[in-house]
Amino acid sequence: MIRYIIRRLLISIPILLIGSFACYVLVATAGNPLAEMRFRPGVTEADIKAAEVSLGLDKPVFIRYWNWLTDFLSGDWGQSIALGQAKTAVFPAVTDALWTTGRLVIGAELLALTLGVSVGVLAAVRQYSIFDYLATSTAFLMFSMPIFCVAVIVKNYGIQFNNVLESMGLDRWLTTAGPRPGGFTGSFGEVIFKYTGTFLLPTVALMLISFAAYSRFERASMLEILHSDFVRTARAKGISQSRVIFKHAFRNALIPVSTLFSLNFGAVLSGAIITETVFGWAGMGTLLVNSVRQFDPPMLMGWLAVTATLIVLFNLIADVVYGILDPRIRLG
Amino acid sequence: MANINLASEGGVVNSAPQSDSHEFDATKTRTQGQLVMRRFLRHRLAMVSLGVFVFLVLFAFLGPFIWTFDYEDVSSKSYQPMSGTHPLGTTQVGKDMLALLMRGTGYSLQIALIVAALATAIGVTFGALAGYLRGFVDTALMRLVDLLLIIPQIAVAAIVVKGFSGSWYVVALVLAAFAWMSIARITRGETLSLAQREFVEAARACGASTPRIIFKHLVPNMIGSITVNATLAIAAAVLTEAALSFLGLGVQPPDTSLGVIVLENYGQFMNRPWLFWGPFIVLVSLSLAVNFIGDGLRDAFDPRQTKVRA
Secondary structure, X not given: OXXXXXXXXXXXXXXXXHHHHHHHHHHHHHOOOOHHHHHOOOOOHHHHHHHHHHHOOOOOHHHHHHHHHHHHHOOOOOEOOOOOOOOOEHHHHHHHHHHHHHHHHHHHHHHHHHHHHHHHHHHHHOOOOHHHHHHHHHHHHHHOOOHHHHHHHHHHHHHHHHHHHHHOOOOOOOOOOOOOXXXXXXXXXXXXXXXXXXXXXXXXXXXXXHHHHHHHHHHHHHHHHXXXXXXXXXXXXXXOHXXXXXXXXXXXXXXXXXXXXXXOHHHHHHHHHHHHHHHOOOOHHHHHHHHHHHXXXXXXXXXXXXXXHXXXXXXXXXXXXXXXXXXXXXXX | OOOHHHOOOOOOOOOOOOHHHHHOOOOOOOOHHHHHHHHHHOOHHHHHHHHHHHHXXXXXXXXXXXXXXXXXXOOOOOOOOOOOOOXXXXXXXXXXHHHHHXXXXXXXXXXXXHHHHHXXXXXXXXXXXXXXXXXXXXXXXXXXXXXXXXXXXXXXXXXXXXXXXXOHHHHHHHHHHOOOHHHHHHHHHHHHHHOOOXXXXXXXXXXXXXXXXXXXXXXXXXXXXXXXHHHHHHHHHHHHHHHHHHOOOOOOOOOOOHHHHHHHHHHHOOOOOHHHHHHHHXXXXXXXXXXXXXXXXXXXXXXXXXXXXX
């Protein structure tokens, strides 16, 4: 197992290198970060030349990539060069954003997984019941739903809910504009109140979409297992229904879903990007959108490198988990 | 007689006895294609969805010729409520919402169809090549898939649109470049097993070239999963394009797509809800319809299918 993990990590190094180079070339050719400088008053051609030299833009792209790579690996991720960013360092900006997004995504994904798996199992066990039809059609509907519309709808009903609370003389509970800076203070009850209020809406928006995928997937794999030979054997032995479902079928039906859970990371990330934009969270999504709008190559490269590495790690986790859960698959 | 040359051409799919066989058969024989078609036509949900889809296509491409307002026309008053002249009201700058929706649906459809067509073409070619040739080609192509899977599509699309242009075909090309991988994986998997079958060996023994084997013998036998996945790719492309445009990183104003329309009007959710629900309903019915058609096709192509009589 450890040998397998090491080998996989070694294989992913060239992929990450080629990927980062491709991204670097793309970012380098997509635009000139100094283009805006020309429109500023009092900037001469010599100033632009000096800025180009100080940023290393006069060198060929291979050398620039090499410099970026060596700096990146030694922990120097560079500084933002966008106008008005006051040379923000890339490393803390990206890690802060990742932390913000992570807090949101992990909770939403765990909830979606728990709910999706339970609903999927129930729908499979009671196939063609009313519950099954309801669950299947809800999942299908959510699956075809644009996530930004879900976020907008959830947000606006959240605001209306707040208005109702206020009209009843209570505090506004749900936050629709990102977490408060400085964390949550006050008594235990207040912290819980603020915490849930901040997280509830974006979590629900993110969860609904993932939930659809998990419940559909879990229903399909559970149905397949329930019709397999070893489940029929278990039933024939006279084992109780609940024991067949939980001991024999459920554990096996979890295998494909656990893989989907780890492989889903890219999709969840883009979902988070949109949800964050609607709810005004300063996470990875906002960072990406701002860096693209202001065209900030160092920030973009930091962003891309971190997400690509995370996706590689999650793919590896998916394979390892698959091997652990399913002893028929030998890694090595 | 007619059944003898079954294995030589087309193998499994082309099992239709020639036309003169009718006089020998007590029951009418149907080709595989006819069976699939009949099953699909009897799939009620899929047929309703096909109707919705056709309606949306007509709405998008014929609608502008009939409707009185142009999507660029800003002569109307700002934020008019729903009325006879403006069934869905007007936007802030005084554009007619219905006209905007027609244009936006057209663009979203155009992009989605091109993305699906390109993704399917690339995915099937690469997947079949990798599965049929194996060895080095397989490794190289699958590593390319791995490579593309680790780069977030949304980021690359945003950078390209920002750096080059937000024209609809640029958006379509970028989305297609990141949409073919799943189709390639599925095609590769099916090719790996199909390539072991006798009819492929027979074709190779007859001296058929690799392209001929792939496109004449392998692809027709995978047409079911290819069609289904192409349909699902359309639905996915509709949603991705809308999401990108919603972030302001896709189709750029003054041009419009469903995502741009939602972006420009979702602030009016409370006061003028029709400005949000209009594009929302079009977007959801488009992606739902395409998904249902894909589901219907999947059922129709599935030989174990018993729910719908053929």
